[in-house]
Structures are given as structure tokens and as C-alpha cells.
Amino acid sequence: MDLLSLRYFREVARREHISRAAAELRVAQPSVSRTIARLEAELGVPLFDRQGRTIRLNPHGAAFLARVERALDELDDARREAADAAGLxxxxxxxxxxxxxxxxxxxxxxxxxxxxxxxxxxxxxxxxxxxxxxxxxxxxxxxxxxxxxxxxxxxxxLHEEVLLAVPAGHPLAGRGRLTLAEVAEEPFITTRAGHWQRALLERLFTAIGRRPVISCEGDEPGATHFLVAAGLGIGLMPSLARADLSGTPLAWLHLDTPDCVRxxxxxxxxxxxxxxxxxxxxxxxxxxxxxxxxxxxxxxxxxxxx
The missing domain is CATH 3.40.190.10 (Periplasmic binding protein-like II)
Structure with a gap:
């Protein structure tokens, strides 16, 4: 049992997929398959359940993985610590x-x-x-x-207020502060579920018993201001972003709720x-x-x- 075999096993166990593990390891798939087979033969127990091309980590493999990860993590930390100490x-x-x-x-x-x-x-x-x-x-x-x-x-x-960004020509652009109810029917530009802007938007609307109208959602939070400036909707933006967007045709408003922060x-x-x-x-x-x-x-x- 060598370190290379253990690293191959860890990668396969994490992905439960031989070819994906091989791609991550940048080696040929047959090499990974042979290494896993040798490791199982050496241990005397199967580490994966196989059905066709599908593999799943079994209880033996899960128990072995937990110890392998601890061992490899310790070795990786030791290597980094030694390199730091030696200035290599x-x-x-x-x-x-x-x-x-x-x-x-x-x-x-x-x-x-x-x-x-x-x-x-x-x-x-x-x-x-x-x-x-x-x-x-x-x-x-x-x-x-x-x-x-x-x-x-x-x-x-950082702990900061989250502001409402609207197009510069929006009817509400001149307001300094408004309530969420006043924009409850406005189309929002936001991220997909899971990102912090979407989580905050849904939490704020849940507090007033409403659901937001979402006109655009995506995976790049940094695109929000472009879409707002284009007039496609309004959106929540961290206050820190305003300093970087001073030349963008946007108006920035406070939402009158104490927990509109990140x-x-x-x-x-x-x-x-x-x-x-x-x-x-x-x-x-x-x-x-x-x-x-x-x-x-x-x-x-x-x-x-x-």
C-alpha cells in the first residue's frame, strides 16, 4: 500500500466515478482501475459496490476513506510546514x-x-x-x-448595508428611503437559489408575506448592475459596490428594514x-x-x- 494508491482511492471515493477521478488525477482510466483493484486485493475486502459502470462507496470503503483522508491531510500539512520552515x-x-x-x-x-x-x-x-x-x-x-x-x-x-439599485431614470430614483412593500411589484434581477443575494431577497419578502417578482436570475452576481442599468429590473447590491460603480447610471436607495445587510x-x-x-x-x-x-x-x- 503506497501513497499513490491512497491518493487514487481518495479521488475515486470522493467522485464515485473512475473516469472523472482519472481526469482529475490526469492519468489514464485503466491505471486508476488497476490501482483500486490492487488496493482491494491487498486489504482483502471490496471498497466499492459495482453495478455495470456504476460504482458506489460501500461501508468498508467509507470507513477506510475516513482514515485515508486524515492520513493524507496530515502528510500534506507536514509537507507545507516543512517547506515553510526550510524556506524551500x-x-x-x-x-x-x-x-x-x-x-x-x-x-x-x-x-x-x-x-x-x-x-x-x-x-x-x-x-x-x-x-x-x-x-x-x-x-x-x-x-x-x-x-x-x-x-x-x-x-x-465586512458588515455592510445592502442597498436597492434602480436605473437612474426609474420613477423611484429620487427617493432616499422606501419600504419593501413599495417595490413588491417591481421586477427583480437576482442570482439563482443558493447565492446570498437570492437568500436575502427571499428572506426579506417572506417577512412581509410576499414573493418577489423575478425577471432575471443567473450565476454571476457581478452582472446584476449591468442588467439594472439596462432597465431590466431592480436589484439588491452591497453598499461597498457603489464606490466602484460611480460612473454607472444607477440610483441607490435604502430599504426601510433593519436586516437588509450582509x-x-x-x-x-x-x-x-x-x-x-x-x-x-x-x-x-x-x-x-x-x-x-x-x-x-x-x-x-x-x-x-x-
Whole structure:
């Protein structure tokens, strides 16, 4: 039983699919199949139930996977810790977020400050983020709604009001504050279920016993302001976004409800070794969003932009 066999097994067990595991491992499918067969022969028990081309992790495999993941995770942490201590490389950082657009300034600053660090970015839903953290595919997730799970810890980066963005020529554009009931019949542009904007929108409407009228939904939160500016509807946007969209023909309004807010957190597995590169990224992210929050336009200055 060698490390390569265990890594192959882990990948197959996570995906319950030989060809997908082989693609992820970047090896030929027959090689993965032979490795799994040898491992089962060595253990003396089948790890998967097979029916045609379908495989499912069985109870023996599930128990074995739990120990294999702990062992490989410890070895990966040991490798990163040893590399840090010896100064052998500059390390790597992998991050995930629902939208990567608000992170461009931070990522550019981090790369400029640490050009030797390899940075990988993923656009993921909250559900996928949980899986990525569990599988140690990412070091950090930028989450705008709680990510719960064993061993997960979060650092709060930002707590901000969420504003209502409407086209600059909208009849309500001159209003500074309004109630949700006043826009209950307006078409909303939002994200698909699972993203924080959609979760917030549905929670706010549930509180007034209504359902939102949704004219457009998608997987890219960063597209909302383009669609609003085009006159296709109105949408919820974090107040921090207004500073970046000063030239966009939008008006920004307060919703008269106390819980129209979002909290942006940096989530990681606390049982994972925090490499030097990851620690530097965390510290830079905290400082970056603290500085961004100070630049947020005061509430009294809301109105049409552009």
C-alpha cells in the first residue's frame, strides 16, 4: 500500500466515478482501475459496490476513506510546514468566492507583494465551497452567508448595508428611503437559489408575506448592475459596490428594514496547517476590506450615480 494508491482511492471515493477521478488525477482510466483493484486485493475486502459502470462507496470503503483522508491531510500539512520552515518555496494559496470580481484589487495587491506565491481562484456556490473546504481544495472561502461544518472557522471581513439599485431614470430614483412593500411589484434581477443575494431577497419578502417578482436570475452576481442599468429590473447590491460603480447610471436607495445587510467572512478549516503564504493572504484580506469599508460612501449621500 503506497501513497499513490491512497491518493487514487481518495479521488475515486470522493467522485464515485473512475473516469472523472482519472481526469482529475490526469492519468489514464485503466491505471486508476488497476490501482483500486490492487488496493482491494491487498486489504482483502471490496471498497466499492459495482453495478455495470456504476460504482458506489460501500461501508468498508467509507470507513477506510475516513482514515485515508486524515492520513493524507496530515502528510500534506507536514509537507507545507516543512517547506515553510526550510524556506524551500514561496507556497500557494487557493481561494473560492461566489463572485471573483470584488476580489480583483486584493488579488492584484497580493500578487504584487508576493510574486512567488501561486494563487488559484474558484467561483463557487456556498454548497460547493463547503465541499472544497472539506476536501482541502481551497485554503479560504469568501462567504456572504454562514458556512457551517466541522472544524470551520471564520474571520469577519465586512458588515455592510445592502442597498436597492434602480436605473437612474426609474420613477423611484429620487427617493432616499422606501419600504419593501413599495417595490413588491417591481421586477427583480437576482442570482439563482443558493447565492446570498437570492437568500436575502427571499428572506426579506417572506417577512412581509410576499414573493418577489423575478425577471432575471443567473450565476454571476457581478452582472446584476449591468442588467439594472439596462432597465431590466431592480436589484439588491452591497453598499461597498457603489464606490466602484460611480460612473454607472444607477440610483441607490435604502430599504426601510433593519436586516437588509450582509456579512462577508473569510472561512477556513481550523484543523489545517496555516502556511506562511496563507497567513499573509489572510492578513492582507482583513486589512484590505477594513480599508474598503472606510471608503464606503456615507448613508446620507445616497442618490443617483453617474
Amino acid at each position: 518555496d514561496d507556497g500557494s494559496v487557493a481561494v473560492a468566492a461566489e463572485t471573483l470580481l470584488p476580489l480583483t484589487e486584493l488579488l492584484a495587491a497580493f500578487r504584487a507583494a508576493h510574486p512567488g506565491v501561486t494563487v488559484r481562484c474558484f467561483q463557487s456556490t456556498p454548497e460547493v465551497m463547503r465541499d472544497q473546504l472539506r476536501a482541502r481544495e481551497v485554503d479560504f472561502c469568501f462567504a456572504s452567508q454562514p458556512l457551517s461544518g466541522p472544524g470551520l472557522g471564520a474571520v469577519r471581513l 456579512t462577508l467572512s473569510l472561512v477556513r478549516r481550523e484543523d489545517r496547517y496555516l502556511s506562511t503564504a496563507a497567513a499573509r493572504f489572510r492578513d492582507m484580506a482583513v486589512a484590505h476590506f477594513a480599508e474598503r469599508a472606510q471608503r464606503t460612501i456615507p448613508a446620507g449621500e445616497l442618490g443617483a450615480g453617474g
